[in-house]
Amino acid sequence: MKSNTKKTMYLHRMGGVAPRLERAYDAKFKLTPAYKESLPDMMEAEDAIQGAAVPIQQVGVSNFKLPLKFKTKAGEVHTLETSVTGSVSLEASLKGINMSRIVRSFYEHQDDVFTLDLLRRILVKYQRKVEALNARIKLSFSYPMLQPSLRSGLEGWQYYQVSFEGLMGADGVFRKFIEFDFVYSSACPCSAELSEHARDVRGAYAIPHNQRSKARVRVEVAKGKRLTIEDLQQHCANALKTETQVMVKREDEQAFAELNGAHIKFVEDAARLIYAELAGDKRIVDFEVACSHLESLHSHDAVSVICKGVPGGMSADFMNFRDLVC
Numbered sequence: 001m002k003s004n005t006k007k008t009m010y011l012h013r014m015g016g017v018a019p020r021l022e023r024a025y026d027a028k029f030k031l032t033p034a035y036k037e038s039l040p041d042m043m044e045a046e047d048a049i050q051g052a053a054v055p056i057q058q059v060g061v062s063n064f065k066l067p068l069k070f071k072t073k074a075g076e077v078h079t080l081e082t083s084v085t086g087s088v089s090l091e092a093s094l095k096g097i098n099m100s101r102i103v104r105s106f107y108e109h110q111d112d113v114f115t116l117d118l119l120r121r122i123l124v125k126y127q128r129k130v131e132a133l134n135a136r137i138k139l140s141f142s143y144p145m146l147q148p149s150l151r152s153g154l155e156g157w158q159y160y161q162v163s164f165e166g167l168m169g170a171d172g173v174f175r176k177f178i179e180f181d182f183v184y185s186s187a188c189p190c191s192a193e194l195s196e197h198a199r200d201v202r203g204a205y206a207i208p209h210n211q212r213s214k215a216r217v218r219v220e221v222a223k224g225k226r227l228t229i230e231d232l233q234q235h236c237a238n239a240l241k242t243e244t245q246v247m248v249k250r251e252d253e254q255a256f257a258e259l260n261g262a263h264i265k266f267v268e269d270a271a272r273l274i275y276a277e278l279a280g281d282k283r284i285v286d287f288e289v290a291c292s293h294l295e296s297l298h299s300h301d302a303v304s305v306i307c308k309g310v311p312g313g314m315s316a317d318f319m320n321f322r323d324l325v326c
C-alpha cells in the first residue's frame, strides 16, 4: 500500500485534520500498532530503485559491536568485544533490505557461546527474515592465550586478531572460515650470511637485520570438523618458531636470539613453512596465507601470498597488505 495512502487513512481515522507543527520532542508519545502501521517504509516503495536495476552481491551492517562468549580449547569461556559484519544478497527488483533485522537476528543469540557452527543458524535466520538468497557473517575479536616464556618459567597473555566467518549460499551450502593473525620475528638469511662473512673475513662485527612480521592465515574448515584457534596458533608456531614474546627476562632474551639464529627466514620461506603445516591438517579444506615482513633494512615491506591451490578455491590475490602492519 502506498505510504501516502496509509498516512491519509491514519489522519482520516484521527479526524482528518493535519496537526499544527510543534518544534518540541514529545517524550510522552506512545507508539501504537496503528501508528506504526502508518509509518512509511521505503522498502515497500514502488519504482523507487535508483541507478541500475541489478542485484547487489552484499548489503548489510558493518562493525556493530557487542560482547560475545567464545570457548577455549580447554573449555573455558571468554567474553570478548566483537565487531560484527552481516550482509545478504539483494535481488535486482528490491529497493533495499530491512537493516535492523540483521542486527536484531544477531542479538537473539547474544547470550550463546559462539562457534563457527552457530553462525550457520544465524545465517538461516537472515535468509528467512531478510528474504535473501546468500548471507554472510564475519565476527572479529581479539583472543587471549597464555604464552609461557622461553626459559624463565613465567607466562603472559598474548592477544590474537581472529575472525570467524560463515557463508550461506542460496543452495543451502554452509561454509565456515577462520582468519588468524600471527606475529613473529624474521631474521634475514642473506643478512645473516653477510654478517658471518664480515666477521670471518675482516673481523668486522655485524648483526643481521631482523623485523617484526605478520602472517594472516585464512582457512576454510571442513564440514563437520572442529578446528580451534589454539590449533591454528600451534600450526603457526610449529611453522615459524619465532613468535614475539610477552614475558622476557635476560635468559628468555638469549633464548630468543638463539631461536632466531636457528630459524632464519625469507618471506618466501615463511609462506612455505606455514603451507607445509596447514596442508597436513585434514580439517582444513582450503587456505590462503599472506606474510608481511616489516623490513628493518628497507623502507618497504617484503610480502608473500600463498594458497593451497584447491580448484575453484581461494586464490592468492594480492591482498591489502597495509592492514598487515603489526
Ligand SMILES: Nc1nc2c(ncn2[C@@H]2O[C@H](COP(=O)(O)OP(=O)(O)OP(=O)(O)O)[C@@H](O)[C@H]2O)c(=O)[nH]1
Pocket: 041, 042, 043, 096, 097, 098, 099, 100, 101
Ligand atoms: N536498506 C537500508 N536501510 C537504511 C539505510 N540507511 C539507513 N537505513 C534505515 O534502517 C532503518 C531500519 O530499517 P528496518 O530494519 O527496515 O526497520 P523496520 O522497517 O522498522 O524493521 P521491520 O519492522 O523489521 O520491517 C530504516 O529506518 C532505514 O531507513 C541504507 O543505506 N539501506
